[in-house]
Amino acid sequence: MPVPEESVNFETSENLIIEGDNLEVLKLLQKSYHGKIKMIYIDPPYNTGNEFIYPDKFREGLEDYLRYSGQVDGDGIKLSTNTETDGRFHSKWLNMMYPRLFLARNLLADDGVIFISIDEIEFAKLRLMCDEIFGEENHIADFVWQNKKGGGNDAKYVAVEHEYIVMYAKNEVSLHHLFEPYKPEYLQRYKEQDEKGKFYWDTFKRKSGKQYYPITCPDGTVLQYEEYGNPISWLRSEERFKSDVEQGEIRFIKTENGWSVQFKQRLPQGKKPRSIFLEESMLTDKGTTSSGSEQILKMFEQNIFPNPKPVELIKHLIGFTTQGDEYVMDFFAGSGTTGQAVLEMNQETGSKRKFIMVQLPEPTGDPSYPYITDIMKERIRRSLKKGQGSSEGVRVFKLSSSNFKVWDLNVNKKKRLEEHLRLFTDNIISGRTNIDLLYEVILKSGLSLAIKIEEVQKAGNIIYLVEQGALIICLESKVTRGLFESILQYRPGQVVCLDSAFEGNDNLKTNVKLQMEVHGVVFRTI
Incomplete structure (x- = not known):
């Protein structure tokens, strides 16, 4: 059901917020968005042992399961002292996740990818389930993200400071090369450009190496030995050097100290993503759980959502997997971190990525924002305002029953059938x-x-x-x-x-x- 009054630029925006149970929403999107999503990121509820709010119906009762799994005998007496950490503890979480991931795979483009945040409790089980759904050959990486720093002295044995982000491809054969986008300060040195792209002039001479051969300069000077009589090592082989000269990739510069041989150091396509998200890597400032909370606090001036993922983390994942105008989906959208990440990427790079966010309207207990979806919608609206002049917006929808009356298959008495037929002379539900x-x-x-x-x-x-x-x-x-x-x-x-x-x-x-x-x-x- 469209909700224009809660949207921004409803008529023109391609961004979507859908409020409702994600299993039902994924079913409804199968035809319209089959093979159209480039990237999915989800941060599902971790298996802490609590009941799930997602209203799935399981065929088996707890007593039946405990009996045939050997955790109780025929009289219902428990045979295990640790049933909450075995069997059904994992089974309920996996039963919740399996159909959602199965449907999500259908929505991915052939070169699409999915990221799933998880902790150590279900990491191994999640990997096995994803191997079955996506195929073991389509497993790309397990990223380790440092989600907290300091503290941990109250831990039973080891202070756990990390979580995992599991990455699978729809079809690894179709997946394009993955490169991290460069930071602006890194690009500053690549000031020159030709028909092949950006570059800067760098020295061809190297202090170490084994590429020894003479190079003749424009005035006939031969460069072969340095001032101490040692042979000069060059960056590339003699054959490659001659080819570079012919292609205009080499120049000779006369300096006070003699001739300098230089080559065009071209801007690489990118840097391969690293599997460990540490401060020393290019993943600097990708944030922790606490920085995600600080972002929410700064935006709303109150702590209204627990443990959100930091925007920088999602932006990084988006940056090396999407090209600039594809769909990014999050069907455990929470407070809307993924939507904000997409909007910020668009505002910073001029790209036109679109998002689809799905979230169940879970109660918060906060009268200002009664449901999590209220937080998400307001967060996106504020992110759009922050963009200043952005033409983007968001269309809000809410999951509901069909607008058309459903025929009752149990109608069998003539009188009831006649009444039913009269009702269906107008098959549209009142008020729609x-x-x-x-x-x-x-x-x-x-x-x-x-x-x-x-x-x-x-x-x-x-x-x-x-x-x-x-x-x-x-x-x-x-x-x-x-x-x-x-x-x-x-x-x-x-x-x-x-x-x-x-x-x-x-x-x-x-x-x-x-x-x-x-x-x-x-x-x-x-």
Whole structure:
């Protein structure tokens, strides 16, 4: 259900917030977003032994499970003193995660990747499950992230200061090369540019090495030995040097100390990501859990969300896996860190990445923000304002039941059947608007929730042109032949209208269907 009043630039934005159970949302997105997501990042609830708020239904009862898993005997007597750390403790978490990851894989592009944050409790189990869903060959890396610093003296044995981020590809064969983006200060030295890219002039001479050969300068001077009579070592082989000279990659500069041989040091494509997120690496300032909390505190001036991931961490993952205009998804979106990370990346680099964030409306106990989704929506709105002049926005949707009545399969008595048929003369649920119907039809047609829609008037009726008229939707309660003749002027691929709009006029419906078929238009009613 669209919620324009909670959105920003609803008509134009391609960013999505969907409020609802992520399992149901992932099911509904299968057709529209199949193979379209470049990167998924999720930070699911860790298995602390508490009950999960996600309302999945498990077929087996606890007593049945304990019995056949050998944790209780036939009389219900426990055979293990540590049942909470065995069997079902892991099984419930894995049962919650498995269908979500299975559906998520369908949404990934062929060169797409997924990152999953996890701690040591379920790390090994998660790896085994992902090997089954994504394929062991598509496991790319397990990143180790230092999520806290200091303290830990109250730990039982060892102070754990890290978490894991497990990375899998949809198809490792299709995955492009991964490189970390360069920081601005690193790029400053690459001031020159030619048709091949950016570079700077660097000395060809090296203090150590085994590339010994004479080089003749423009005035005939031969460079072969340094001032102490030792042979000069060059950066590259003699064969490569001659090739570089021919290609203009080498220059000779006359200095006070004689000739200097220089070559074009070209900007590398990037640096390979490192598997350990430490301060000494290029992952400096990628943050800890406490820095994530500080970001929330600074934005809201109160601690309203526990242990959020830092924005810098997600920005780093986005930076070396996406190219600039793809979809990034987070279906355990929490406070909206991933959405803020995408917006900041766009604002800093001029890219056009889009996000899809899904979150269950979990109660917070805070009257200012009653649900986690309220925090997320406000965080994104504030991030958009921070962008100053950004044309971006976000479309907010809420998971709900279908706008159309569901037929009761248990109707078997004649009286009840007659009543049911009367109810279905109008099959739309009371209180639903045309906009609500419109987006359900779009979703069921396999089109994006962020698709462009134009509302126009034809023959006294309102019609919706979706994707510049490729799909035309009419939700009027009464239709005429003239309306459909006007619709055909757009040369649509398919046309959808309400079945109830033809009530009492079966001839019109039959004629319209034939007319559409003649013009090669797919026509259907709902």
